[in-house]
Amino acid sequence: MSESEKYSQGYTIEAQDGDFLEAMEAAVDYRGDTTIEVKDGKVWDGYLFNYDEGEKALQVYPKDDPSIVAIPVTDVVKVSFTGKDTASGKSWEAWAKKKGEEREKIKAQEVDEDE
């Protein structure tokens, strides 16, 4: 299983798991929302975009809050990849294929009309 397949929507990791740090990196890189549970029971649902090395904290834009929230890594209990990965979309190739088919269709119609 590739990394992008492993760290996809629905994946959950807990702080005591062996590959927690690797999963944290993947979560920062993930282009969907995550849900982070911390020690005091609070749950943050939002976009995790950075690990602040100086403050050893995860930086999150909560879904319903305009400000950035910093969550100390040592407080994190569980992280879930809950949002859809927005980077896995329609490919340029699919668009080019569709356009190619359209052009072929137009050409075929033009040939028919000429005949």
Next chain:
Amino acid sequence: MGVPVSQMYTVVSYILGQRLRGNKHYPLVLMLEPLFRCNLSCAGCGKIQYPGHILKRQLSYEECMSAVEECGAPIVSIPGGEPLLHPEMPKIVEGLVERKKYIYLCTNAILLKKKMDEYKPSKYLTFSIHMDGLEEDHDEAVCRDGIYQRAVEAIAIAVKRGYRVTSNTTLFQGANPERTRLFFDEMAKLGVEGMMLSPGYSYSKAPDQESFLPRKETYELFREILFRPKKSWKFNHSPLFLEYLAGTRHFECTPWGNPTYNIFGWQKPCYLLQKGYTKTFKELIETTKWEEYGQKSKNPECANCMVHSGHEATAVDYTFGSLSGFLSTIRGTILGPKITNPKNDNIPALLEAAK
């Protein structure tokens, strides 16, 4: 109309000032990304794939001015997202003009005709229009029909009304050199001040990962495009950067040359890679491990990157950092960039980079 003398003077005096102060990591162009929201969804773009609540966020006027002052670069490029969707964009541009910054407002031009009157023509403001080729090629690249024609119409109006206008072209794998040359003819006819060019960068976040150019193919493509350029073509680049694209010479990346600021903060290390964010520009410069980036670093993410935002700053620094660079720039400005015949198998940049 070419780049105003005042812009050249501002940039030259700024660079000489930085060099005299011995500042190695100086910014040349601030990439100010005030929002990621866009009215197009181009498959090659890695900038807009975010959850809805992130796409709704934007930098405020105050945040933009604060970043511009903190960074100090003489040129501010405003990409996105689509900057014309930002409700405070006219005020942001006005604020930058007041600060005598040269602005490249990058737009797909869908809204330009409608919003043009919100901006005053100024030597400080340039509309940099995203145009990836002739009609069929451009509409294919932006994944929507009709966009080329709208952009052409907006360019014609903007030029007529006295705005500075450049085109801004990203070339992907499969780009046709002949058609690209025809596209340059069209842009010249429209009267753009200059054309900007860059090979695409393979964003790991872009949905399309197959259409980006490896380095050797990039050299070959640009040699074919730029060999024997027509006199009507004007590029908004250092001639040395064009020589770099065509493999005449090798440049390493200068990632700090075009620092990026957006809703997440100052982006490490460059406009394209996202290796974390800092709260201040100073922190970005002082804490980024610059030696881990660029072709020389052997970082696989940089191996094939030849984009404008990383390498034009190197070309400009070379111009003012050595006599040979200065003389080469003078020669390239007067006689045009030195581009090897595409039939010649020898690509000097590949040999130079291998040393």
